[in-house]
Amino acid sequence: MPVQAEHARFRGIPLPPSGWTLAVLLALYICTxxxxxxxxxxxxxxxxxxxxxxxxxxxxxxxxxxxxxxxxxxxxxxxxxxxxxxxxxxxxxxxxxxxxxxxxxxxxxxxxxxxxxxxxxxxxxxxxxxxxxxxxxxxxxxxxxxxxxxxxxxxxxxxxxxxxxxxxxxxxxxxxxxxxxxxxxxxxxxxxxxxxxxxxxxxxxxxxxxxxxxxxxxxxxxxxxxxxxxxxxxxxxxxxxxxxxxxxxxxxxxxxxxxxxxxxxxxxxxxxxxxxxxxxxxxxxxxxxxxxxxxxxxxxxxxxxxxxxxxxxxxxxxxxxxxxxxxxxxxxxxxxxxxLRRGAANAFDWFGMITFSLLALLAWIGWCAMVFGWPERLARLAVRLEPGFVGHFSLLGASIAILGTLVWCWLIVTSPRSPMRGIMHWMAGLTLFWLLIVTLWMPWIDYGKTYRQVSVSLAKALPETRNCIAGANLADSIVASLDYFDGIRTLAANSADGKKCDWLLIHGAPKDGSAPAVGGWRKVWEGGRPAERRNVDKLHLYRRDLKKGQPPGR
Structure with a gap:
């Protein structure tokens, strides 16, 4: 094979990217x-x-x-x-x-x-x-x-x-x-x-x-x-x-x-x-x-x-x-x-390559800490930030992450000189970093952000037969998550119907003047996501105390 043909075979993505090359790059970025x-x-x-x-x-x-x-x-x-x-x-x-x-x-x-x-x-x-x-x-x-x-x-x-x-x-x-x-x-x-x-x-x-x-x-x-x-x-x-x-x-x-x-x-x-x-x-x-x-x-x-x-x-x-x-x-x-002048363009290009190469390295080290327990100090930090998380090795996720890293290395070595090389490397590096986060870190992130376990725990604390649940200080995202995961719906605590409920769900500590603060309610459950340790971050479920409060709403 002629040397020129072999060199062309291993040449990187033509710049500026166009047609299917640009479409595939953008689709990979978006779909990940x-x-x-x-x-x-x-x-x-x-x-x-x-x-x-x-x-x-x-x-x-x-x-x-x-x-x-x-x-x-x-x-x-x-x-x-x-x-x-x-x-x-x-x-x-x-x-x-x-x-x-x-x-x-x-x-x-x-x-x-x-x-x-x-x-x-x-x-x-x-x-x-x-x-x-x-x-x-x-x-x-x-x-x-x-x-x-x-x-x-x-x-x-x-x-x-x-x-x-x-x-x-x-x-x-x-x-x-x-x-x-x-x-x-x-x-x-x-x-x-x-x-x-x-x-x-x-x-x-x-x-x-x-x-x-x-x-x-x-x-x-x-x-x-x-x-x-x-x-x-x-x-x-x-x-x-x-x-x-x-x-x-x-x-x-x-x-x-x-x-x-x-x-x-x-x-x-x-x-x-x-x-x-x-x-x-x-x-x-x-x-x-x-x-x-x-x-x-x-x-x-x-x-x-x-x-x-x-x-x-x-x-x-x-x-x-x-x-x-x-x-x-x-x-x-x-x-x-x-x-952009050549010196500034080269500086921006090198900044992007070095930044995302270092971020990729940190993503891999963090994944090793979560899955294999090394480095030990970083592994302890990951557990402290999300108590109870246990990392598991995923062959598919690791394989995709390795492939993405290799493609990144190939890209930065083979990309031809072009005024667009810097933003191409920046966008590709951002895609690599996001790909590594999704394939390697997503179980840890999702463990700390989802309300699935909170909703399951709350559903177990509620009887199958109950009248309505009043809600106070509940953000729309919490209301949406509880309804999506377990069909738990609440009424506004200050509404006419909400005041008749025997159950009250509050996000954060009860404030002065609220029903639990006044009395007549008994706490039966509290819960939150793993990192939510403070009382003001948790959900609290109260049941009307029939001995002290009003008769249950019909």
Whole structure:
């Protein structure tokens, strides 16, 4: 075999990656970790609880949580519930639900690639999905049941529609209107509000301003038609639910009491949350400072500023809404990749390779400690953090982790020189680290985060025949987990029906003025996840003491 042919055979992935190569890389990143663990606290458990209620009770029009109305936009829940029905023979509801996140995330990565191609050309476009997938904040939410991912997809599709408004006006307006309407069904009006000023900005800069304005007016009508179908159905069948949903929308649009503080927190969050897109965007602004008036820079700059204001004022400085800041920031960062100076590009490349190689090594050492008890000090720390955990060797998990590590070593040795090499290595290293966490550490993480054992223990403490259970200070994630695992549902303790219950479940210590503090109740059970040792972190179950309290409710 000729030397040149042999060298080509062992050459790494061509850069920039394109076609099936890029698709496979992104699919591997997204699909890893969607299945294989229980619902976790906060958004993951709540979303799965809503989908479970929808699948079990058929409340497709009016999403609910553990038998209670849960006024929220339904698109993500519809997709997840449909997937759960189709895959019920193969996957439990919580794993099938997360597959919806995978679908929306892959669509978002595809749309951001198309938008970058319109703004910056085919050669630079692959940087956009690599930057979005490589953002640290994106990793946190891309693998959980998260309705904001559907909104992120709508935003990326809307940007793609707006970028082609001059070149293919009808298609661009159609995509924008569809994205706007479906985005409303994904998360309501406040989350889609940033796109309206951006659309006006695009019309103002258009070469055919009148035509673009008319087309965007038509796209708004299309959006209203898509969103109005659900709203009209609610008006006809569930006006109370529509009123509650509308009130929630008005509360968001009314803003919060500390908008400037929220904007400041978002800006302080971005350096790590949007890494490496944030420093590359700053470099692009500096390197292309004479081209700020051009559409490839002006559009994402304006979109980012508007998104920052709306998220800070209406949605708050939380991690999930901050996802909406990533698309314009990524589109702004794309030209920064190609224009990065050789020394800075090499430094970023080496930083990524060294960082994720060290993280991979630490992941392997931590796994050895959990499974084989070496290093001993680290093994004792793992047990102390999650009391009662016993590690077991998994041949499949270890084999996948070894294969991923070998592929990483091959990639960093064989990747050709390219301006995109640094972000390629960053995204691949992040994928490797997440793969190692999923295959090696997931049993330990899931052991500490799931409420499965807590729910089982609580179910054993409750008699089969009982009247209702009142709940106090229970977060939605706890309510969702108890209902999902064992069908345990509670009523609000301060409601008329809740006051008649013989059972009371409290999260944390009883506060002054609560029923146990006043008297007439006897504690029969307490429990929590392994790491929840403090009394304020545990669940406490009380039964009405018939000798001291009122007669049991009928």
């Amino acid at each position: 970790g969607l299945i294989g663990h229980d619902p976790w606290k906060n958004d993951d458990a709540v979303t799965i609880g809503v989908v479970h209620d929808m699948v079990a009770n058929g409340n497709w029009l009016t999403p609910g949580l553990a038998g209670r109305p849960y006024p929220d936009a339904p698109l993500y829940y519809w997709v997840a519930a449909a997937g759960s029905r189709l895959l019920s023979w193969l996957l439990p509801v919580h794993e099938a639900t997360r597959l919806a996140s995978g679908v929306f995330t892959l669509l978002a990565l595809g749309f951001i690639h198309l938008a970058a191609r319109e703004l910056h050309g085919r050669e630079q476009a692959p940087a956009a999905p690599l930057l979005l997938a490589g953002s640290i904040g994106f990793l946190f939410h891309a693998h959980e049941a998260q309705p904001m991912l559907a909104t992120l997809t709508a935003h990326t599709a809307a940007y793609w529609g707006l970028t082609q408004l001059d070149r293919r006006p009808l298609r661009g307006a159609s995509w924008f209107g569809s994205a706007l309407g479906l985005g409303f069904l994904a998360n309501g009006l406040a989350a889609m509000l940033p796109l309206l000023p951006v659309a006006a900005f695009v019309v103002w800069r258009s070469d055919h301003r009148q035509r673009s304005a008319l087309l965007l007016l038509g796209s708004l009508l299309l959006a209203c038609a898509l969103a109005g179908g659900w709203l009209a159905a609610l008006f006809a069948t569930s006006p109370e639910y529509l009123a509650a949903f509308s009130q929630g929308e008005l509360n968001q649009l009314g803003g919060n009491t500390q908008p400037l503080l929220n904007i400041q927190r978002l800006l302080l969050m971005l350096p790590w949350y949007a890494w490496p897109a944030s420093p590359l965007a700053c470099w692009a602004l500096w390197a292309k400072r004479r081209q700020w008036a051009t559409t490839p820079l002006a559009l994402p700059m304006f979109a980012f500023m508007v998104a920052l204001l709306v998220v800070g004022i209406c949605l708050g400085a939380r991690s999930a809404p901050a996802l909406l800041l990533l698309p314009p920031l990524v589109l702004l960062a794309v030209p920064g990749v190609a224009s």
